[in-house]
Amino acid sequence: MRRLLFLALFPLLLNAAYVEHFKWPKDESFLVFLERNNLPQSIYYDMDKEDQKLAEEIRAGFLCQKLLNDYGEIEQILIPISDELQLHVFQKTQGNYRVEPIPIIYDETRHETLSIEIQSNPSIDIKKATGSYRVASIFSNAFKKSLDFTALQKGDKLVMIYDQKYRFGKPYGMPILQVAMIEIRNKYHYMYLGPDDNYYNEKGAQVDSFLLGSPIPNARISSKFTKRRFHPILKRWRAHLGIDYAARSGTPIRSAGNGRIISAGYSRGYGNVTKIRHSGGYVTLYAHQKSFRRGFKRGKTVKKGQVIGYVGSTGMSSGPHLHFGLYKNGRAINPAGVIKVTTAKLRGKKRREFLQIKKEMDALVAMHLNTITVPEPFEDFDAACYLDAKTLKPLTLAAAKDGNEAL
């Protein structure tokens, strides 16, 4: 059983001794990580360009695993770069390490239902019922701009149905809201995940008010966003966590929204790269710039449409283009659905698809409306990430540190 669990975690199992879980440290590059772990820098330099760019997607706080042998030497490392793909560092032969992107395997995706009555406010009540800040945040993000929660009364109903991925029996990644309903003064308000991954109210109007402008208006898209795909010729997993715009060197790059520059500097993969934080947990990234606009550095507030830099080919780039990335709560998302000129209303085929989704979701909400339903609560990662090797039950962090053989 124990061996099976190891196999599930690490695809190439050698002489496994134990697994160490760790969170990716703040401000640590892949190269610095290798150095700190006494691993050869050649691991990085032997990676191909695309994989080197993926290494820049590693974010502080990402949950990683290290497999160590009986002598405490690193056998394998798993580092997620998105919720779909991870970098797998492994020893090909003794002392000879390689990196390969591989898919993240989930135990399952659960469709969870939450149906409660308001006691204080939605965020507090959802957190209390589920134990999860993330579930609370997907609810408040969905309604934030369109509803006034101060009018809520005790006993008003709240229903939400969402998908949650599980890994090793624990929730993993952001849950995805399918439908949410909240009663305010005897009136029911709904929010549905539409056929295009945007949120719509019961009238089919898009209410997610975070709408980006194009960083280069009218530019041709030369490469689309893909979370993961298998390259049939290279026989490798690939991801492209952004959109590439083809444009001449020197073309102005515009901020996609109002926000504040959180970094503007050089990185090996993305070259001259600017990151801008916007409201609602969004960050945009503009890579391979020829140069930054003068004065547009860390800390500067920018307006939507303002020029921040110029198209170039710095970093791992085969020609002038802009790599544009969008992140929500640290997770790469497809910018295509968010770049809109005006607030969208669904039409034609998409509207018919939406009405079908709405019908099914309304039926589900109605079914759960009058029954209090709470998903199984879970313990936080830190408290239960170690399993006892014999019983396979979670150990507390303290017990694990006490030298119990943990997995």
Ligand SMILES: [Zn+2]
């Ligand atoms: Zn790109």
